[in-house]
Amino acid sequence: MLFRTITKENFKKMVEGLMEENEVIGPKSRDRDKEGNKIYRFLKLNCFDELEMDYTRSYSSPKDYFLPFKEDLATYRLENNGWDQKIHYTIHPRIIIGMRACDINALLKLDQVMLKSAYPNPYYFARRRNTLIIGLDHEPLEDCFCRSMNTDTASHGFDLFLTDIGDRYFAAINSDTAYIVLNRFNAREVREEDQLRYKKVKKQIESKFKTQVDITILPELMDLEFESEVWKKWGDKCLSCGSCAMVCPTCYCYGVEEDIDLSFTQATKRRFLYSCNLIDFATVAGGYNFRPDAHIRLKYRYYHQFRGFEEAFNQSLCVGCNRCGKACPAGISPKAVIDDLIKTEKE
């Protein structure tokens, strides 16, 4: 990989330059939670000052820009016993600034499903190929366990990855586009002092991980503890609201619905994000539900993340951002569930 440094002043010029011709998306604070902490979201930036590079964690992940909550898959013009289908895959180029390593790794996991398995998803493909990703290092929050999930650093899946080393950013470059952009704004070769500062920052980040979750034996444990009381315990708390899946950077389950307009001349086929915790997720025509209870659905979510995906792609689906734990109105966090499961196994 190629490394350069860019001063914060030049970085500002760079972002402003990019804004002139592209849609630029970055972390912005929108509100405050009940403790008074800022709530961040990835939103379109109108000027550089809106960009908050010191953001902690965005409420929902930048996944929204690749797998939007709702999208039209096709539109139909209905006419005399026939119809005409129209499909649009194209999007305008855009830039996302400030993605965390865990969110970049989440995209790489989504790539496995959306691009690298049978029937690649052309809508996702169009968005992925037309988005320039600028990542950003940060110190972990108290409940982040991305280090346990091996997603605290990213080696690919981005165009540019920045680490704050004081008056400048240490930049890892992963694409020709990013290289050209960076050079246009006076990036300089890495000097020895930059390298030392970079290593120091990296070490500092490493030392700040507090939460650990042991997932090494999880795939096996998922089968061994399939009938465990742990699922019932947590499942009884679960409200089956699906908030966890909505904020998760990797959850990709969806539903499809078709609407017809009142004139009966236009119809739309729409994809919308769904959650395996919602009650009708596995209901088939005729009304039979393969997962009728909340605890069975909760178990399924963990089973898919830590066992099913592991078997298919040799990695777990979770990236350890704990957004689901934060968003859960019932206070269910993956760390608590997994710890409980491991504890039961040891008893």
Added chain:
Amino acid sequence: MQTEKSFKSEIFNIIPLTAREKLFHIKICDAYEREKFTFLPGQFVMLELPGCGEVPISISSSISNKDFIELCIRKVGKVTGLLHRLEPGAIVGIRGPFGTHFPMQKMVGCNILLIAGGLGIVPLRSTIYWANEHRSDYKDITILYGAKEPGQILFDYQFEEWHKIFDLKILTIVQNRAENWEGRVGLITDLFDEVPIDPDNTFAIVCGPPVMFKFVFAHLTNVGISRQRMFLSLERRMHCGMGKCCRCNVGSIFTCLDGPVFDYWTVMNLKEAI
């Protein structure tokens, strides 16, 4: 076929089978696409009514019929309800075929035991046609078919013809006794007494409601058929047919991509499968 594009297809013939099921004869409108469309027994298509929705339906016709496909559809939900109200000439969308198929090549030289419950006969029908078209490849072909009531037996108008032309044995049974029914009454497993099975030379294909699988497989295992020689087709909710929406995910597999056809050994090792 492309993934998101559905092909305009014409329903040109509709045969009412029972109070709930109709057999639709559907032809892909574009001649080139129609020619390109091939499938194997056990696969399914996504059938779409624009503006209403999409449903996964097993193909029920012979693979050598290049002109049209036959889909037997039960009226259970929004889309199938509307399909039942269509007249010949209606245009629908078709994507597919999707999924795995019954491994007919593996069964060459052996007996085939087809066990169907209710609507389960639908995907087996293309298997029956396949077996007929390659009749010399297989030894005895036996169909055990159970339904709730005599009026719910599908394709009974073809049984006589299959029996004669295809040289196969069909045994039917219904769960509820009814007037004018002189056949057997009971559960599908009751038919096993009448069929001698040679375990080393038999492949079984089972299709039906989830409750049926447990008892049928228990019997077949007792008789001595290898679990890897028994096949079944799993039913799950599907929204995409391409392994993306996760609605049909069971344990570590997707029913639409890795299935719907599985061998019993695989299913036995899948949590939640049956």
